[in-house]
Amino acid sequence: MxxxxxxxxxxxxxxxxKIVNKETLTQKSFKSNTLDFLIEKMxxxxxxxxxxxxxxxxxxxxxxxxxxxxxxxxxxxxTGTRWYPSSPQxxxxxxxxxxxxxxxxTTGALVIAIPWGIFTAIFIAEIAPRRVREILKPAVEVLAxxxxxxLGFIALVILSPIVANVFGLSNGLTALTASVILSVMAxxxxxxxxxxxxxxxxxxxxxxxxxxxxTRWETIKTITVPAAKSGIVAxxxxxxxxxxxxxxxVLMAAGNAINMPITExxxxxxxxxxxxxxxxxxxxxxxxxxxxxxxxxxxxLFVIALILFVITFIxxxxxxxxxxxxxxKLTNE
Amino acid sequence: xxxxQTVVKEKQKLSLDKDVQEESIISAKGxxxxxxxxxxxxxxxxxxxxxxxxxxxxxxxxxKSTFLKTVNRMVELVPIVKINGNIDYHGVNIFDxxxxxxELRSSVGMVFQKPNPFPKSIFDNIAFGPRVHGIKxxxxxxxxxxxxxxxxxxxxxxxxxxxESALGLSGGQQQRLCIARCLAVEPEVILMDxxxxxxxxxxxxxxxxxxxxLKEKYSIIIVTHNMQQAARISDKTAFFLNGEVVEFxxxxxxxxxxxxxxxxxxxxxxFG
Numbered sequence: 001m002x003x004x005x006x007x008x009x010x011x012x013x014x015x016x017x018k019i020v021n022k023e024t025l026t027q028k029s030f031k032s033n034t035l036d037f038l039i040e041k042m043x044x045x046x047x048x049x050x051x052x053x054x055x056x057x058x059x060x061x062x063x064x065x066x067x068x069x070x071x072x073x074x075x076x077x078x079t080g081t082r083w084y085p086s087s088p089q090x091x092x093x094x095x096x097x098x099x100x101x102x103x104x105x106t107t108g109a110l111v112i113a114i115p116w117g118i119f120t121a122i123f124i125a126e127i128a129p130r131r132v133r134e135i136l137k138p139a140v141e142v143l144a145x146x147x148x149x150x151l152g153f154i155a156l157v158i159l160s161p162i163v164a165n166v167f168g169l170s171n172g173l174t175a176l177t178a179s180v181i182l183s184v185m186a187x188x189x190x191x192x193x194x195x196x197x198x199x200x201x202x203x204x205x206x207x208x209x210x211x212x213x214x215t216r217w218e219t220i221k222t223i224t225v226p227a228a229k230s231g232i233v234a235x236x237x238x239x240x241x242x243x244x245x246x247x248x249x250v251l252m253a254a255g256n257a258i259n260m261p262i263t264e265x266x267x268x269x270x271x272x273x274x275x276x277x278x279x280x281x282x283x284x285x286x287x288x289x290x291x292x293x294x295x296x297x298x299x300x301l302f303v304i305a306l307i308l309f310v311i312t313f314i315x316x317x318x319x320x321x322x323x324x325x326x327x328x329k330l331t332n333e
Numbered sequence: 334x335x336x337x338q339t340v341v342k343e344k345q346k347l348s349l350d351k352d353v354q355e356e357s358i359i360s361a362k363g364x365x366x367x368x369x370x371x372x373x374x375x376x377x378x379x380x381x382x383x384x385x386x387x388x389x390x391x392x393x394x395x396x397k398s399t400f401l402k403t404v405n406r407m408v409e410l411v412p413i414v415k416i417n418g419n420i421d422y423h424g425v426n427i428f429d430x431x432x433x434x435x436e437l438r439s440s441v442g443m444v445f446q447k448p449n450p451f452p453k454s455i456f457d458n459i460a461f462g463p464r465v466h467g468i469k470x471x472x473x474x475x476x477x478x479x480x481x482x483x484x485x486x487x488x489x490x491x492x493x494x495x496x497e498s499a500l501g502l503s504g505g506q507q508q509r510l511c512i513a514r515c516l517a518v519e520p521e522v523i524l525m526d527x528x529x530x531x532x533x534x535x536x537x538x539x540x541x542x543x544x545x546x547l548k549e550k551y552s553i554i555i556v557t558h559n560m561q562q563a564a565r566i567s568d569k570t571a572f573f574l575n576g577e578v579v580e581f582x583x584x585x586x587x588x589x590x591x592x593x594x595x596x597x598x599x600x601x602x603x604f605g
Contacts, residue, residue: 204445207410208445208451211445214461222464226453
């Protein structure tokens with residue numbers, strides 16, 4: 001009798017316990033579910049806002065630029081070589097000099113900055129003794145926070161006389177001058193991102209290469225750098241973004257003359273780096289402040305901004321494609 | 334004791350003596366190694382026999398992996414390492430300043446604990462070593478790749494996708510690929526650092542069978558945590574403890590009748 005009673009009691013207790021467990025279980029899950037839900041929505045909202053702002057900028061550019069595109073035609077902007085937007089007779093809206101100026105200055109900067117940056121990154125990540133690395137890495141990062149106007153000033157007073165002297169020019173403010181100083185600006189981005197990605201290559205790969213008899217240089221060349229390629233490409237692309245969007249430095253270093261920066265050499269048309277150029281960004285900065293609001297000139301400056309946007313967009317798209325292709329190749333997905 | 338018994342005993346003794354005197358390919362003599370101030374190897378004397386499997390067992394941190402990495406001088410990648418003593422390979426001390434590291438590492442290959450194929454195609458993984466050693470011709474490389482993959486028993490599984498990334502293979506296949514990669518530079522000695530510890534039992538079996546086949550041509554030193562594995566595949570076993578060689582003998586002897594009490598304790602699972 002008492003045994004049965006005890007059994008009942010125990011059973012009751014077990015039931016109670018079950019109920020309690022059930023309750024706490026549902027409570028907890030309710031709480032964490034709500035929190036999860038809210039956090040998820042929060043991320044969604046922030047992400048959406050970022051995309052929304054981007055689209056808003058694009059919309060604004062198109063709306064303000066559409067007047068000029070309708071009146072002048074987009075081909076005139078892309079292929080025309082004359083830029084006289086405020087001239088009453090024979091106005092020209094050719095932005096090709098600026099497009100070439102931007103592309104030349106940026107390409108020139110990258111031609112200098114890519115090998116320089118990648119070799120520095122390899123040196124910091126793989127070769128430098130710890131002491132040197134501890135000095136070099138922060139030094140590179142300080143370079144990144146230099147105000148662009150300071151670098152522009154250096155280009156103006158130090159670099160341009162050197163360029164003028166070396167090439168026998170009357171004016172040292174050229175595409176070359178701007179390229180050199182821009183390369184210095186793109187350098188920290190390229191170095192720092194490349195170095196991170198080289199560092200993150202698993203040490204297993206290096207060990208395997210050494211164990212097969214590869215030297216340090218062979219290992220860097222054939223294993224480490226290829227494995228870090230996607231990060232290096234990303235670094236270069238961000239460096240490109242920095243260079244193509246940079247305004248103040250090129251404004252001070254490139255001379256800003258509106259002309260076609262090309263030259264004929266043995267019958268071939270080549271870009272002329274020893275002439276003064278005006279970039280897309282510089283043109284907006286120079287003319288943007290005193291253009292009559294709502295005029296055709298005003299609208300055409302937005303077209304120039306739109307061209308800049310498209311160039312950056314395309315480069316970033318290519319970079320993304322390259323990176324994801326590389327990743328697919330690595331993981332075989 | 335009958336005369337016959339005496340003769341048998343004598344013969345056994347002789348064959349034992351012969352075992353001891355057999356050709357050794359690598360011999361460590363009075364090898365000491367320090368990481369900074371911590372001594373990881375203490376007066377190691379080992380004679381590694383040619384074309385046999387030598388297992389190195391012992392608890393974690395006993396110096397077995399360190400010893401293995403010393404044989405191809407990979408241990409020197411750690412900047413604070415100090416070494417004295419000799420490891421003779423073909424009668425040359427590998428620490429001699431005249432020794433060419435590239436040559437040493439191409440005749441003493443290594444397979445690592447975690448399969449570590451390069452993020453390249455299967456073909457390029459195998460061809461990496463030969464390319465480093467100056468073989469450029471595609472036809473020759475193709476031949477080496479096939480030969481190495483056949484030797485590691487991977488050929489039939491991958492022959493149709495040599496151009497695909499090696500990272501798409503399973504863990505066991507990756508490890509056999511790493512063995513093939515090591516064979517492609519035609520080593521004499523293969524060092525294996527717990528080559529099956531990251532693999533499932535089926536893949537482990539395949540790798541163990543492969544090791545049995547490879548010892549026809551290669552001298553193998555294998556570090557293992559798994560004592561059954563050492564008993565299964567090795568001819569000789571060295572028991573390491575706290576940086577010292579406690580006992581080094583035929584595997585049968587070590588696992589059936591160890592001389593040292595500590596060896597017995599370890600193999601019967603009393604510690605480690």
